[in-house]
Amino acid sequence: MEIHVLIVDDSPAMRAFIRRVMDLSGLEVGRCLEAGNGEEALHLLENNWVDVVLTDINMPQMDGEELVRRMAQHEVLRLIPVLVVSTDRTESRMQRMLDLGARRYVTKPFAPETLREELESSLGVAHGSR
Amino acid sequence: MGADEIQAAMDAAAAEVLETMCFADVLASAAGPAPADGAAGVPAVTAELHFEGDPPGWFRAGAPARLARALAAGFLGLEEPEVSDLQAGEVVCELANMICGSLLSHIPSETVFRIGHPELVMTVRWGEGASHRWFDLGEGILSVSVELERRA
Numbered sequence: 001m002e003i004h005v006l007i008v009d010d011s012p013a014m015r016a017f018i019r020r021v022m023d024l025s026g027l028e029v030g031r032c033l034e035a036g037n038g039e040e041a042l043h044l045l046e047n048n049w050v051d052v053v054l055t056d057i058n059m060p061q062m063d064g065e066e067l068v069r070r071m072a073q074h075e076v077l078r079l080i081p082v083l084v085v086s087t088d089r090t091e092s093r094m095q096r097m098l099d100l101g102a103r104r105y106v107t108k109p110f111a112p113e114t115l116r117e118e119l120e121s122s123l124g125v126a127h128g129s130r
Numbered sequence: 131m132g133a134d135e136i137q138a139a140m141d142a143a144a145a146e147v148l149e150t151m152c153f154a155d156v157l158a159s160a161a162g163p164a165p166a167d168g169a170a171g172v173p174a175v176t177a178e179l180h181f182e183g184d185p186p187g188w189f190r191a192g193a194p195a196r197l198a199r200a201l202a203a204g205f206l207g208l209e210e211p212e213v214s215d216l217q218a219g220e221v222v223c224e225l226a227n228m229i230c231g232s233l234l235s236h237i238p239s240e241t242v243f244r245i246g247h248p249e250l251v252m253t254v255r256w257g258e259g260a261s262h263r264w265f266d267l268g269e270g271i272l273s274v275s276v277e278l279e280r281r282a
Contacts, residue, residue, distance in 0.1 A: 011223065014224050089235040092242055109146055109228050
């Protein structure tokens with residue numbers, strides 16, 4: 001089964017890195033959408049269904065915190081698991097994102113296998129079953 | 131936080147990011163600005179960012195062009211000739227973002243740090259209180275600097 005993904009990060013290099021890790025992860029990635037901030041992400045989600053959203057926090061225009069908050073308040077978008085990928089390691093920030101509705105939190109830098117495991121957890125996929 | 135602790139935190143942060151995300155090994159590192167060693171030591175691609183918190187400050191990471199290209203190749207999974215100047219700059223910016231984030235996690239603080247957007251800069255503007263450290267990665271020297279602003 002293919003999974004469709006939205007990567008939200010203002011760094012094109014980080015978006016490319018995450019896309020590459022997913023390609024190498026063994027997960028069967030179908031559509032891989034990209035957005036540079038939360039506002040762009042919400043526009044994309046208006047017309048595109050994805051199975052998981054990976055988002056940074058610190059971004060211009062609309063940050064990841066606001067994106068997660070808006071998705072959690074939306075009747076349909078709240079069903080999409082959100083995985084936060086951020087350099088911020090403070091406990092209070094992690095807890096805040098989880099309280100807002102994020103499913104998982106990965107800190108940068110991360111090993112490729114860490115991202116894969118967190119993605120699988122977010123999606124409810126048994127490790128190594130694909 | 132003392133000077134030795136800052137250096138140790140810079141060492142740990144840079145090594146973690148370089149090894150995990152760029153698959154680059156640190157061959158040697160030391161406190162201070164990068165030694166003048168021809169083109170291998172002169173940063174040509176430098177990213178700078180400001181962070182807010184307690185204390186606020188500035189962070190900078192710079193690499194000579196060849197090293198920036200090699201790091202970008204490792205990060206993006208490309209061959210070096212495939213890496214554009216734009217991509218090399220984006221990767222140095224992202225490395226600055228990650229090394230700074232890792233470094234700040236070592237600083238005892240009651241506040242949550244907020245890291246600003248890294249930007250490529252042409253000129254260096256550092257106060258006397260900045261801490262510098264360099265990392266020999268074989269293909270060149272990565273320079274890292276942090277300046278913690280004094281509390282009012």
